[in-house]
Amino acid sequence: MSFSTLPGSSSFSSHPLAPYGWDADWEAEFAPHAERGLLPGRVVRVDRGLCDVVTPAGVVRADTEFVVPRDPMKVVCTGDWVAVDPEGDDPRYVRTLLPRRTAFVRSTSSKRSEGQILAANVDHAIVAVSLAVELDLGRIERFLALAWESGAQPVVVLSKADLVPDPVTLAHLVEDVETTAPGVPVLTVSAHAGDGLDTLVALVGSGTSVLLGQSGAGKSTLANALLGEDVMDVQAARDVDGKGRHTTTTRNLLALPGGGVLIDTPGLRGVGLFDAETGVGQVFSEIEELAQECRFSDCGHESEPGCAVRSAVEAGELPVRRLESYRKLMRENQWITAKTDARLRSEIKKDWKKRGAEGKAAMEAKRGRWG
The missing domain is CATH 1.10.40.50 (Probable gtpase engc; domain 3)
Structure with missing residues (x-):
């Protein structure tokens, strides 16, 4: 039986996984696994070989042992769509990954040429940049190169805009970033004051968005503002350099109340490129x-x-x-x-x-x- 025609469901919009991005194309990809009695689900968190997967039956804890590949680019990550064991199996396993539409990848610190998947199946890559410190245009370009290479649409969010009260100064900062980010929307947002949030909410209201940026960029505060509640822990950034303390330690996927899905990520100290020539060219x-x-x-x-x-x-x-x-x-x-x-x-x-x-x-x- 098709999951889109579960009892009480008349369309994909009423499917239990619709808030997490389930659609007709994902159902078609999953069809062979449905015939085996497996459940579809989206990975909302990964931690040391185990992951939380939201399924039509709720969130389940599953082991990734059966999908640990030699290729580090094919490990299970937040945002993946997977097939998991049905209810009753103990322990439950992720049996396979569905093909990714997009993948946000950076290089690792390894001496070998390896990539690390930060998030999968992302439509918007939101690069959060704090206005509490001097703009680092080179770092913004680096984030954007990875975002373009992933296949997602980049968006730059200049957070903590309330700390730049002079509108002329703020306009100059926006202009500098727009020059650095051709073809990319640049938004100014103050999560505390609520300024600019409506535009951001509208932008992330469909598809999956990933929040990227350094510690102290205000990602967790932005996530809480988009979620409408304090889900993510927030700590004050250091006055000396504006850096935070990695309040987010794992990548978490959350359904937004107004529609859309958000993946919050830990602050990234290193943003190494990984086979991103096309992305660099786009920037x-x-x-x-x-x-x-x-x-x-x-x-x-x-x-x-x-x-x-x-x-x-x-x-x-x-x-x-x-x-x-x-x-x-x-x-x-x-x-x-x-x-x-x-x-x-x-x-x-x-x-x-x-x-x-x-x-x-x-x-x-x-x-x-x-x-």
């Missing part, structure tokens, strides 16, 4: 567009003749900070990718040697002219 779309006018298709925008990107910097049309940030993230992403690609590693080393030789030749030419 720096103006540089990618300029690069099409460069004389050489493989222009590194360093010292090559006919570089349209450097010409834009020299003309004041492109901030030098943007170009430097673009170079940094592209190099980092290239290095992460090369960790598991011997051919690419070799090409990178050859390129570094070539650029080093060109730089040395240029310096010797200058010395010759000065001499």
Whole structure:
């Protein structure tokens, strides 16, 4: 029997899992598992090999032993849709993962090239940035690169806007972030004062949203404001640097009262890229567009003749900070990718040697002219 036609249910909107994002496509994916008598569910929390899964019968605790793969990208994470054992089985196990629509991935601190799944099946990636401290535009660009690469729509939320009472100053800060985040909505929100929350509630009212940001960015306060109650613990950020104390220690998936689903995450100290070249290109779309006018298709925008990107910097049309940030993230992403690609590693080393030789030749030419 189709879960969409359970007794008392006339549509997907009345399905027990509808508040968590269940739809016709998920039901179609789950059909083979339904024939085996398994239950559909969405992972709302993962903790040391066990996970909480919301199912049509309620929230169950399940073991992930049967879906522990060699590939770290396929471990069970918050936001996954899964098939679990029916009621009566003890212990209960997650038997399989349904294919993910999107996945938010960062690199690990491992020396190997490994990714860590932060959240799955996300529609909106909300990057929370505190206005209590100086804006770190480079970090915002890093978060956005991961968000674009995941397949989700990024949104930047400038939290604690009540700490910037001067409207002119606030407008300048928003403009700086908008320049940093082309094609991304930028919202100013004060959870304490309630300013800007209506717009954010409307935005997250459908689909699944994940809250990202450093400790102290106000994620838990935003989550409580969206939930309409104090579900997440909140602690004051340190005055010296605005950083918090990791009040959220696990990733939790919560259904919002006005519709939509929210995944709150712990504050992220490190936000390493993981195979995010497309995401980086999206963040720096103006540089990618300029690069099409460069004389050489493989222009590194360093010292090559006919570089349209450097010409834009020299003309004041492109901030030098943007170009430097673009170079940094592209190099980092290239290095992460090369960790598991011997051919690419070799090409990178050859390129570094070539650029080093060109730089040395240029310096010797200058010395010759000065001499």
